[in-house]
Amino acid sequence: MSAFKQLRDVSNNFEQQLRSLSTEFFSAKIDEPFEEVISQKLRDLNFLTSKLRLLKAKPLSALPQITEQPKSEDPIKEYGELVQWKVLEQCIVKSLTQAHSVKALITTPDRDLDPELVERKENIIQGLKAYRNTESQLRELDVILQEKENELAAVRTVWDAELHQLRELREKVDGDDCEVQGPLYKKLRTLVDKLELMRWLIGRLVTSRGSCDWLAAPDRTARLLRLARTHNTVDAFLESS
Structure with missing residues (x-):
């Protein structure tokens, strides 16, 4: 009988311990x-x-x-170089780690990923596509820019050659003694003659005693008189061009 009593007491104690432990476990607060x-x-x-x-x-x-040891700036320089190398090493390791993580995320099927990772994967893929398109556009623009630069260089070469020829022709010209038979020169001569006629007419109008009071606007009258006193010649137009 004593053995049964001891077994009962042990069972009761074990039950109480289990209850207390379960109570502490389930009622624990973090x-x-x-x-x-x-x-x-x-x-x-x-x-x-x-x-x-x-x-x-x-x-x-x-x-x-x-x-x-004598104090100098060498240890400071060495320490600065060491810090630069350490920072560069950390950046390289971080970049490689991120690249590896992104590659692993992209190559993993969607069924094996959480919803948040699936959304992040889609955003990364969209960003890569946008970057690829932008890079393609940049390459096309670089090609167009190179073509335009080549065209500009060719046009500039032609322009320099023609300008050099014109300067040589101008140096060979001896004033009014040369005979020019080109149509543009004749047209320029006609325009200069018309300008001279207009200059003569402006001088007549300004100095005449008509109904218009030229003294009421002295600035305008001064400009007109300046135009009337300026002679127009073909050589002046050629030199100004």
């Missing part, structure tokens, strides 16, 4: 999310690591090998 706890632990670990490095650096800086 004050902070697991991710925040891990982040805080990592921040504390980084802080303690930095503090440990600082504590190790202080006695090392007091060694005779360090204090007896």
